[in-house]
Amino acid sequence: MTKHISMIGFVGGIVIALLVGVLPFSGISPAGQRCLAVSLLAVIWWATKVMHPGYTSVILLTLYVLLGVAPANVVFGLWTTPIIYMIIGAYLIAAAVNESGLGKRIAYSYILRYVNTYRSIIVGMYVLGLLLSFIIPHPWPRSFLIMSVVAIIVKSAKIPLKDAVNIGLAVFAGSVPTSMVLLTGDATVNPVAVEMSGQAVSWLGWLWMMGLPGLAATLLTLGLQLLLYKPSAEVHVNKEEIRKLLRDLGPLSGAEWRCILWIGLAIVLWATDSLHKIHCGWIALVVAMGLALPKVGGVLKPSSWREVPIETAFFLTAALAIGRVGAVSGMNAWVASVLLPSNAPSNAFLFALFVTLIALAIHMCLGSVMAVMGIAIPTLIQFGESAGMTPLVPSLLVYIAIFIHYILPFHHMNILVGLGEKQGMYTDKDVIRFGIPLTAIVFILPLAVVVPWWKIIGLL
Template structure:
């Protein structure tokens, strides 16, 4: 099936859309009917990877616009909000931190100071991911930067390939829970979850209060699970001298690094104080990126830096947001909730948390794509819980945690998929399954034992 997977997905998705369009669906408007057909077709296309997701997303947006399913102002509404410019700015800042050498310098400094054996290597991966999550607002460049440093550690300590695989796997696994601690930890999808909470505003500080502590707990659980499940075949002794050589090769801190450090520090301060100064963090992030390109005070980003902003990802996000927003305006979301979910939501918060988690995991197991499943599950759960009178943040964040932190196979999470392979993180599907299966149980613990009690403490429930 592998070779013909794209073609099979194209045929299945098209047939599904035609079949749904031919059905007589009671209680759903004509626009909602079209939205359901196009949305499910697109999700199938994404799940089967029939082509690069940007092209599939473009087709979906085109069909919505041409068939007058909703006004184009709604279909492309992502571009009229700060979220898209937060993502653009975040990619540019990530490029600046990586290309200036600041991130690499911090990583080598930490390793030279705190790393000595296998356990400390795994711990350092999580700590560095946490530190760099404030500096590089995207998990992939962070993970590859840390992996490049770990490659030096692996070589200098003569770590066996079997243990090197465990280190590489840890680098990319750590990026999942740690990226959810800060709103800017993954600027491509965290803002998408934050936007879904509307009309309740979720800024940088609000996100940290709501999601920070639970995701710190999730990160610690992940760390301990790795240490238990992936023990080294022999003890490791890190060659500090070789690490020091690498640090010396970097030389003294350059002017570009100092300017990068200044602008990133200012960004962090402005993100932390968004409720005080009142400027949306999207505009803050774009402002910092623009300042990094200015002469004298910046000089970090160049015309080539725009190559670090993936247009296809922006189109993908536009389509994913459109599924929820157009689905809401056409009645599709409410119809899905009424048809596929129980008539009423459980009153008990723990039962509700377990139910949302279970539904999210089942759909994510089938479709794989985090953003595609968010587009289906989150709007449906908002409609499902609308009569309960609870904060919209609760169903959104329970669903988001279950979707984004869940994986069994690499395709379930892009952070795991991009790291797979000998030339990247060195791991395979075997390592993903070994951690992913037991971690699926942890997701229920996170929602019912960690998130919901914490949200009750802070007055969200």
């Protein structure tokens, strides 16, 4: 079935791109029409999984240049910004935390102190995800690190499979809202949401705007999981085994101390970026290189480079290029004029509701958070101008709506990477059961928390 869908998407994407490229459209420039054709081809191929997203992304970027839609420095513009180097640095820092053993030490210590019952295990998965987001700037390595500890708990406490599945789901579902709190909580997505707005936001600025919404999303998601999933049996955590594992780690090693010092420096510099004006991306990259230096670092090895996924970098480049090239070619303005009303609602609550509905509709079809951001944010920024909205407002509203939304696993990579018995232990059915009621939170959050908070701090 999947192969049939991929083949239909492969052929259908080419046909639609050719039709859009040659049919007469009024009000759009030739470059804008070529941009629309190529962008639709990529979006269809992404949605139907014709090939790995990295390959589709390279095809999209190459066609933009070869067809003269935009110059190469615009198409590959992400590589000239610190955003891409923040992503590279984030993966290397995550590798250092894992390789040094610091992450496991924190997880073991938390469990020994705070985890006793099934309920405390579920809560702990969310709390650990939030705590580790300060030192591991990407949710996937955080989640896999926590799952390595969860596997020990499940085995030693003889937790039934049904409850083990719920715990695994808590690890990966919890990684979604907890990643929203810090700009570096998800160094792949969060900075790009800011970059697409065209405005600068400091590390503390993000925390000021998104910290409360992120914590609210975390509490709402956690509350929903505790409500939906009750334990089938009483759980007794075998803490002696956890103590043994912690003892086996020994005292803090030199590598762990060096990790603490370098990452501590990163956090201080991130928090003060509004003063020294050094972008968080350069800080992440410098700290990662510091972790590789002899004597003062020595945590990162040559093999650590394998943790940096080049395909993800090209996918992000393509997602950002859709918005940038669409603006240069005139595609964004044309799409906004054709698909959206001429005037945006001036009421902030109605505007937030409208943006959420549009973003969710696109996300249901495409699935990819980055692809939807690349399409929806530039269009809705253009739309919001009629109501006097600063570009940051529609950009972050789109980000919030699609970042916490999923019904099927492919709707969110944080959920997809944990799918299966060898990862988070949960199945498609478990995700759907949780994702459908989770959609209510997608609407509750902007209307009950985000808009009121942004009004208080003056963003709206």
